[in-house]
Amino acid sequence: MNIRIALFVLLTLLMAPATRSQADDARGARVALVIGNAKYPDAEKPLTQPVNDARDLADELKRDGFDVDAGENLNGDAMRRAFDRLYNRVKPGSVALVFFSGFGIQSGRQSYMIPVDAQIWTEPDVRRDGISLETVLGELNSRGATVKIALIDASRRNPFERRFRSFSAGLAPIIAPGGSLVMYSAALSSVVSDNGGDHSLFVSELLKEIRVPGLGAEEALNRTRVGVTRASRSEQVPWISSSLAEDFSFVPSSKTAAADTSKANPVVDRTPPEPAAKANPAPVDTKPAVAVSPPVAKPSATVTKSAPTAAAEPDKPAELAKQIELPKPIDVPKELAKELGSITAEPVSGDAGQDNEKVKLSLRDDPTVQSLSNRIEENPADANALYRRGQVYASKGAYWSAIKDFDDTIRLNPRDVEAYNNRCFVRTIVNELTAALKDCNEALRLRPNFVDALDSRGLLNLKNGQNKNAIADFDAALKINPRLTSSLYGRGLARLRSGMKSEGEIDITTAKGLDPNIVKEFAGYGVR
Known part of the structure; x- marks a missing residue:
């Protein structure tokens, strides 16, 4: 009789992990890439906030059940490897999140995240050295992620924008696939100054909201926008674009459900930037003009929320x-x-x-x-x-x-x-x-x-x-x-x-x- 009980207990223990794994698969994996770039050689001094913000957000996402890959001061090769790792971790039904804090540039009506070793002098250099946010979201979608979240804190005046008389402030509107939730720390085509502290106002408000159990992701970001706007006295108004088709909360309302989620240790990539000698770009024959590309109409499923701009862009600038x-x-x-x-x-x-x-x-x-x-x-x-x-x-x-x-x-x-x-x-x-x-x-x-x-x-x-x-x-x-x-x-x-x-x-x-x-x-x- 004792032998039968022992065998029953043993079989129960062996089957339990498989049951939890199946539950996790049904719920969908949570994967995240968090990058804080602060040390740009072309800037007068390192940024004070990106690394601190990235670390705090990575810690919070781990507590919320995300498998987090974190990187600091990544050069171009390291950023591309980090995104490749993210793509490989995405499975059908996954929730995939990208956070980037550093310098960003808009070019050709797309927004690019800039590595620390970027050598940007002309419009084509942005597309060569930067990482396109639209491309990232498209790749996550093709890998089967049902929820795609991008949190971009890159609306800063960067050292590349006036080299010397070409200037595109802030970030561009995003044309994201269905099931996406995108948030910029400031309104389209605008820049904000750091508040002088070790952490940005944007991430400080964001962390408050995503910690609320059972709060939907879209509502959490809307509350963040309100919090930043009020705290800055409307000097900084974040921008949101959402086409989510299903409910998602960073912290489920049931603590038990959250406890079942696998929490892997983050992979920290602190690859140092390339040596300064690499900053010497190959000569090119001509310096192309800055193109003014016509805006692309947003899909009907996308809801865009931002502060109004002063003047509507022409439908066909060219x-x-x-x-x-x-x-x-x-x-x-x-x-x-x-x-x-x-x-x-x-x-x-x-x-x-x-x-x-x-x-x-x-x-x-x-x-x-x-x-x-x-x-x-x-x-x-x-x-x-x-x-x-x-x-x-x-x-x-x-x-x-x-x-x-x-x-x-x-x-x-x-x-x-x-x-x-x-x-x-x-x-x-x-x-x-x-x-x-x-x-x-x-x-x-x-x-x-x-x-x-x-x-x-x-x-x-x-x-x-x-x-x-x-x-x-x-x-x-x-x-x-x-x-x-x-x-x-x-x-x-x-x-x-x-x-x-x-x-x-x-x-x-x-x-x-x-x-x-x-x-x-x-x-x-x-x-x-």
């Missing part, structure tokens, strides 16, 4: 751009016009020696400047290296050095439209306004409807007191890109100076909502 009547170029003195096409290697005014000692000292050990200078020393005719070094100089405030590099670039390629535009902008900053105007006009002659050159010339006219011409340039730029923050703010200033108080205040308020740093940026250009 077609609209062809119809725009550009402001006529302003005449330049004949003696300057004669110089066009015969630019010498010497700067028009000033030289590299005019850059202040502090700037030159900071650039002396800059690894990007060093690598580009080495390339130029080996091949003085490397126009691409000269152009990129000019961009670095300009972004660091070494304006006379930048002008000289753009001079040399144009000498090697008299049709380099971006070099003309960038030199126009730098000359505007140093108050070489007549020469700057010639550059902007030439850029627009070579590439009509070039939005960056319109924006540059608008700033030039603003500094020169030509408010009517500035408004015309900014208007033309905003017809092509309604969210171009610098044109919005510049037009607002020009309108105020022209006596259009209400219109000017609307432009300035909208621009400051998209980019809280825009006032400081224009002050750096000498415009208040």
Whole structure:
């Protein structure tokens, strides 16, 4: 009799794990990838919040039954490996979650998560080095995940966006497959500044809500949005897009159900970034224009919730751009016009020696400047290296050095439209306004409807007191890109100076909502 009881107990114990496993499979596995990128060599200093936020969220997700793979300061190869591991862990019926905190960039109406070793100078570089959020969600969907959640805290002003006059603030709307829930830490095409603490307001509010037992994921994110908006006094309004087709809670209402869930230890990938030497990108022949792609209509199942934007985007920006009547170029003195096409290697005014000692000292050990200078020393005719070094100089405030590099670039390629535009902008900053105007006009002659050159010339006219011409340039730029923050703010200033108080205040308020740093940026250009 005792033998029979012992056998019964043994068989029961052997069958129990299988029963729990079947229950887990029916409920669907929970897998997550959590990334916090803080140490970007191109940034002035490391970000303070991404790593702390990623660690706290990873710990919470583990408690909620997720199999968590966590990564910190991942370079491009490490990020791609991490996403491959995530895809391999997804099974039909899975819940798959992605959290990314760091720098993000929108390009071609898609949002890209940026590795710490990214070398981004032109639009194609974003697609080469970044990880597309839409691609990630599409892959998770193809692997059978029924619930796909993306939490992206990357609406920061990043060091790549002005290299040198191409700028797309914030993140783009997402076209996600069914069963997706996407949340950005800020509204579309807007950026926010860190609150100065060790943790972001976004993740702090998020953790409060996902810990509520039985609270649906969509409701938890909506509550997070409300919490962030209130705490920031509406300066930061997160954006949500949902097409969930089934209920999902981070913490089930029954603690017993949560206890049955397998909680694997996280796999922590702390692969260090590639050495700085890899920051030297291969030369390319041309620098493509920034494309303005038409927005894609969202599927009917997707519900989008965000703060209203100042102006609706045109349905077909490319077609609209062809119809725009550009402001006529302003005449330049004949003696300057004669110089066009015969630019010498010497700067028009000033030289590299005019850059202040502090700037030159900071650039002396800059690894990007060093690598580009080495390339130029080996091949003085490397126009691409000269152009990129000019961009670095300009972004660091070494304006006379930048002008000289753009001079040399144009000498090697008299049709380099971006070099003309960038030199126009730098000359505007140093108050070489007549020469700057010639550059902007030439850029627009070579590439009509070039939005960056319109924006540059608008700033030039603003500094020169030509408010009517500035408004015309900014208007033309905003017809092509309604969210171009610098044109919005510049037009607002020009309108105020022209006596259009209400219109000017609307432009300035909208621009400051998209980019809280825009006032400081224009002050750096000498415009208040």
